[in-house]
Structures are given as C-alpha cells and as structure tokens.
Amino acid sequence: MATLALLQARQTYVGKQYYYRNNVVNTFREQENAAVVKIQSWFRGCQIRAYLRHLGRAATIIQKWWRSYLGRKQFQLTVKVAYYTMKMNLYNAMAVRIQKRWRGYKVRKYLFNYFYFKEYLRAVSETNDAIREALEEFAEMKEREEKKANLEREERKKNHQARKTHYLLSTNQIPGIYNSPFRKEPDPWELRLQKVKPLTHRKPKVKEEYNTDLTSWLACTSARSFPPSEILPPINRKQCQGPFRDITDVLEQRYKPLEPTLWVTEPINELKLAREQLRREQWVRNVNDNMFFPFASYHKNSKYIPSIHTSSKYGPDSYGKQQFRAENPKKWICDKDFQTVLPSFELFSKYGKLYSKAGEIV
Amino acid sequence: IHSLTMDLWIPNGQEGVMSLLRPLLLDVVPTIQQTAALALGRLANYNDDLAEAVVKGDILPQLVYSLAEQNRFYKKAAAFVLRAVGKHSPQLAQAIVDCGALDTLVICLEDFDPGVKEAAVWAIGYIARHNAELSQAVVDAGAVPLLVLCIQEPEIALKRIAASALSDISKHSPELAQTVVDAGAIAHLAQMILNPDSKLKRQVLSALSQVAKHSVDLAEMVVEAEIFPVVLTCLKDKDEYVKKNACTLIREIAKHTPELSQLIVNAGGVAAVIDCIGSCKGNIRLPGIMMLGYVAAHSENLAMAVIISKGVPQLSICLSEEPEDHIKAAAAWALGQIGRHTPEHARAVAVTNTLPVLLALYMSAESSEDLQVKSKKAIKNILQKCTYLPALEPFLYDAPPNILKHVVGQFSKVLPHDSKARRLFVTSGGLKKVQEIKAEPGSLLQEYIHSINNCYPEEIVRYYSPGYSDTLLQRVDSYQPLIN
Secondary structure: OHHHHHHHHHHHHHHHHHHHHHHHHHHHHHHHHHHHHHHHHHHHHHHHHHHHHHHHHHHHHHHHHHHHHHHHHHHHHHHHHHHHHHHHHHHHHHHHHHHHHHHHHHHHHHHOOHHHHHHHHHHHHHHHHHHHHHHHHHHHHHHHHHHHHHHHHHHHHHHHHHHHOHHHOOOOOOOOOOOOOOOOOOOHHHHHHHHOOOOOOOOOOOOOOOOOOHHHOOOOOOOOOOOOOOOOOOOOOOOOOOOOOOHHHHHHHHOOOOOOOHHHHOOOOHHHHHHHHHHHHHHHHOOOOOOOOOOHHHHOOOOOOOOHHHHOOOOOOOOOOOOOOOOOHHHOOOOOOOOOOOOOOHHHHOOOOOOOOOOOOO | OHHHHHOOOOOOOOHHHHHHHHHHOOOOOHHHHHHHHHHHHHHHHHOHHHHHHHHHOOHHHHHHHHHOOOOHHHHHHHHHHHHHHHOOOHHHHHHHHHOOHHHHHHHHOOOOOHHHHHHHHHHHHHHHOOOHHHHHHHHHOOHHHHHHHHHOOOOHHHHHHHHHHHHHHHOOOHHHHHHHHHOOHHHHHHHHHHOOOHHHHHHHHHHHHHHHOOOHHHHHHHHHOOOOOHHHHHOOOOOHHHHHHHHHHHHHHHOOOHHHHHHHHHOOHHHHHHHHHHHOOHHHHHHHHHHHHHHHHHOHHHHHHHHHOOHHHHHHHHHHHOOOHHHHHHHHHHHHHHHOOOHHHHHHHHOOOOHHHHHHHHHOOOOOHHHHHHHHHHHHHHHHHOOOHHHHHHHHHHOOHHHHHHHHHHHHHHHHHOHHHHHHHHHOOHHHHHHHOOOOOOOHHHHHHHHHHOOOOHHHHHHHOOOHHHHHHHHHHHOOOOOO
C-alpha cells in the first residue's frame, strides 16, 4: 500500500516527468513530422505522377491507335469520293463533247442552216430576176399591142376620111389637090385615095322576108337536075341527030312557070293566118285586154287594182268636168241662191230648171 | 316634161319640185313616168337635202311598188333614183331598206335586160357601202348569189358594178366576207383578173383584198384560187389604181402569217412590188410600202429576202422624195421593221444613208406627231442592232440625248473588240466628241462613256478631254525652268 501511495504521489511527477521527457522530443517532433510529411508527400507525389505518366502513355497509345484507325477509314472514303469525282468529270467532259457536236449540228442543220439559207436567198433573188424580166416583157408586149392598136385605129380613121373625101382624087384632066404638078411625087393622101373604095351612104338593110309564094318555086329545085341556064343557047346550033324535040319547045316546057290551082295557091296555114289577122284587127279596137269571164267566180281571187285616178291621193282634175256655171249648193254660205235682180236671158233662165230630171246624174 | 329634166343640175327650189314631180310618176303615159323618175334621180343625185326631200315626200313606196311591174326603162330609172338617194348617208340608205326596196331590187337582179341588172346592182352596192347592218340587210335579202351570177355575165359594165358591190359588202366584217366566199365568188373574181379592162381589174382586186383582209382562213382561200403569179402582172398595168389595188391585195395577204409572206416571197412578189413602188408616186405607193414592212416584220429570213431584192434603196428613196407625211411615216416604219432583226440587217439599212434622213425627220418641227413617233422607233430599233460604225459616227454630232445614249452604247459594245475601229474612232474625232458629252454620274450614258474610255490609254483620253490645252498652258505657267 505504501507503494500505491507512493506511486500515487509520484503519479503526477511521473506524469510530468513523462511529459517533460517526451516534450524534448516534442521540439523536434514537429520538425521531424514536417520532414516526414514532406518526404512522404514527395514520395507519394512521385508515385502518383509516375502512375499518371503511365496512364497518360497508355491513353496516348490507345488514342493513337484509334485515331489512325479513324483516319484510315476517312482516307478510304476520300479516295473513293475522289475516284468517283474523277470518273464523273471524265464522263461530263465526254458528254460535253457530244452535246457540243450535237448542238452545233442541230442548229446548223435544222434551226438556221446557213448554207440552206444562202441557197434560199440565191433562189429568191433568181426568182425575183425572172419575175422582173417576165414583167418587163409583159409590159413591153402590152405597149407594143397598144401601139399597134393605136396605129390600126389611126389607119382606119384615115381610110374612113379618105373614103369620105374620095372626090378629091385627081383625074386625067384635072390633077387633084394632093397631086400638084409641081411636086416630084404625089402626096401619100393621093395614094390612099386611089386605094380606097368610095363611101356611099348605106341604105337601111331591109330584112328580106322569106317568100313562101308558090309561084317562085320550080317543080324540082335541085341544081343538078335542072340547072337554070342564064345563057341562052346559040342561035345556029346544029340540030342534034336523033328523035329530039325542038329545043325551044323543050325549054318552054322545062321552064314553064307553075300554074297552081286555087286550092294549092292558098297557103296551108291560111286559116291560122286569117285568124291572126282578125285578132290583130280586134286588138286595135280593144278597150280592155283581159279576157271576158262570164261569172264572177272566175275572178274571185284576183286582187282589185283600182285605176290610177281613183287610187291616188290627189283628187280628180277639175278641168273639163266642172262647168263654169255649175252650182254646188254645199259650198254656199247661206242656204239661198243669189236673187236675180235683173231678168236673165231666156237661155239662162231655163238653166237648172228643166221639166224632167231624166238625164241628170244625181 | 323633157325640158324639166334637161336643166335639173341646178337645185330647184327644194320641195316645191317634189310635189310637182310626184303626180307625174303616176301619169298614164309611160314616157312621162320614166322621165319623171329620171328627173327625181338626177335631183337626188346632186344633193343630199334633195335626197332627203325625196324620202320625206313618200315617193319611195310608190317607186318600189311600180318597180315590180313596169317595163325595163322605168325599172332602170327607178333603180337610178334608189341609188341616188342611198348614196348620201346611212340614214337615207336605211330609209330605202325600210320601205322594202331590197326585195324588189333583188327581183330586178333576175331580169333579162342587162341595163336593169346594172342599175339594180349599183343601187345595192351603194346601200351596202355604208355600214355592216345595211350590208347584212342586203345579204339577208339574198342578193349575194345573184351578184355572183351577174359577175359571170358577158357585159363588162355589169361585171364591174357587180364586183364593186361584192367588194362593198365584204369589206365590213368577216362574216359578210365569209358569206361572199361561200357563194363561190372567189373563183370567178380570180378568173377576171386576166381581163384586159382596167376598171374591171380595179374592182376585182379591191373585192379580193376586202375579202382577204379579215382573217387567215379567208386569205388562204384567196391564195388557193391561184392568183399568184397572175396578180403580179397587174402590178405592171398602165392604170395607177389597178397597181394600187394589186399592192393592197398582196399586202392584205402578207400581213397575216409568216407562211403567207413566205409564199409571196417565193413567188417573186417582193421584187414586183418594189418595181411597182419605183414606178409610182404619191398615195399609190403606200400599200406597197406597207406590204414590205409587213413581210419584213414577220421574221429575219423574210427581212433578209426583202433586203436582197433591193428593197432598202427603194424605201429610202420613198422616204426622202415623198412630200406627204403619212407616206414618209410608212416608209420609216418599214425600214425599222427591216433593220431591227440582226446586225446584218441593220448594216444593210445603215449603208444606204437612211439613218441621217430618219434623224432629220424626227428632229424637224414640221413633221407630224405620227411621223416623229415612227421615225424615233425606227431609229431606236435599228441603232440597237447596228454595228456599222461609219454610219453611227454622224449621230454623235447631231443626235438628241435620248438617241445619243443608244449610239454611245453601241460604240461601247463594238470598240473593246476591234482595234482598227478604235483607231478610226480616234482619228475621226469621235473620241473627242465623246469626251465632250455631259452625262449625269451613275446614268447609263456615263457607264458607256466610261467603258469607251477604258479602251484607250489614259494619255489619249486626257489629251482629248475638253480643256486639256488649258491645263497644259497652266502647267507652262507654273513651271520653274531649269536654270543650268
């Protein structure tokens, strides 16, 4: 127990001694701690850095390999695209060549064919020249014709004039005015007058009526069978041998005029002619040309055409109808007639006062 | 009565004479009726007031009624009255149609006497002349087949007047022209082109051109009647109006489509028309000039065909010679149509020295509005394609600014590519003139001038710029001499 009390009395001294002994170390403890911490931290840092470096290298390698893979893939694509573009460019260039040729051909052949156009213009100008020539010829021809017609007209006029003045022709005794003896040769008019037929006044040509008179006919009119001879046979002709009749008898018989009977002399249509003549005589005397119809029903449908004098608006002419002394009681102002102051003539007193009313038109 | 008709050329106290003549128309003696009708006709012919008096005096119904009945002298006289009344104005013609004269006239067309037919056709022609309704009334009365029959009659006067009536009917509208064609008129008209009578040819050609002008189909039908190349002989006729009507016919055919123009060119029509233009003067030339314009307007090949037929010198002669403005305008238009297609065409027009003439016409104050407009358009069209520099140079000097712009533009297009032209441009003083032009900065003209200036080295441009001598003198003044 004493030790315990001793120990307990020393407890605090031990404790403090413990503390003081350990405290010595304390002064260096922090230094040492700090040093240790520094060393450790530096070492740890190195460790981790080395680890990170290692990781970094690994990541680089991985990325390197991954990127190269990607790049190669991309490159393949680019190569493909470039190849494709190159091919397409080639095709395009070839297509352009073809289109160039084709378009040039098309325009030159179909749209504007220069040579064809040149030909066409040449053909047009040739046609123009031909037409111009033809028209010139036509105009010349017309002129010539007109000149000819004019000349002919002149000629005809002059000839007509010459025919009218034919009396101016020179005779053997008297030289005419165009044939003066002092001239070397006669005037052209003189020659014209000589050539031309004298003009006579033309009688109006009466149209000859076809004569159906029987007496002008011969029994047989053929010229071959009985040629009418105008020349008489010679007087001292030797008598023909043979049983021939006297020539005068023969001719007399041959050319005996026809002596037709009364029945034959009349024309065959004499009844018709007589009717015509009668009709003509009646027509002269006719007042009305329309045929007479016995019944009113025959001219039921014909429109009544009033005569001009009744159908015109203007009243009938009073000349010749109204007498000077005719009285018109309707026109009187008052109802009564004039009073006769002086005695009238015997003749006039009877006017209007006849015994009978017959003949008066009311 | 006869003395009454003899001195009727003097208008006789208006309506007093109508009431005198009216009862004479109803006289018993036929000669008096005819003479009275003739007197009325001559009165109405003279003056349209008298014609109106005839209409107001109710004479027409009486005439129409007796036209159907009487003998041929009366018919001729009555048709003469109808013609004389109908020719003055559409209202009078309408009055004639209203009193039913057309049917009786058409009946007269079937008469045997050619004089009656002629008078009736004349009256019908005058009525149809005024407007489309009256023509339609004439056609409805059934006149057209009878007119075609009249054309085939041997009398020349009847043919003439029937052709003129057909021309008057068909000129108003395509339907009327189609009616005339359906009646078979074209074949007969085409045959009559060869007839030697010139008045007949006038009317026939006029009728054909009135038919052909309305549409392509009608023009093709006229062409199918084989009028080419016979029509070209009519271009050499002595009568001026035959030439004019022949040119009109060809123009009406050419104006529809390029194919028809091609046909005319292939038949040598262009050369014939050009010769015809050369031989005429004045208004006769006008249809020929227009025909060339229409042909050239269709396509550049046809324009080239016109050029090689020597059309351009002829047109420029017309342009300078003619006194009338409308013919000049037509010639300017035609030249514009020829030159507007390609540089070749423009060159062909420019070498004949027509451009200065056109410019003068445009600038002159005496030219009419129409002429100025047309010459301006022609100049513009030709200049836009012209690369022939010698012809363009005079324009630099006298042209107004709106045309100058185009001229300078053309120079700016040609000069960069042609060295000889550049040299010529400088030596002829063109560059100098271009420098003197004042242009607003930023305008098209300025750009053109700029591009021209770029074709030349700077010293030359500066040399020719205005006021260069002054700047040189200033330099002399300010120069310090080298004292050695």
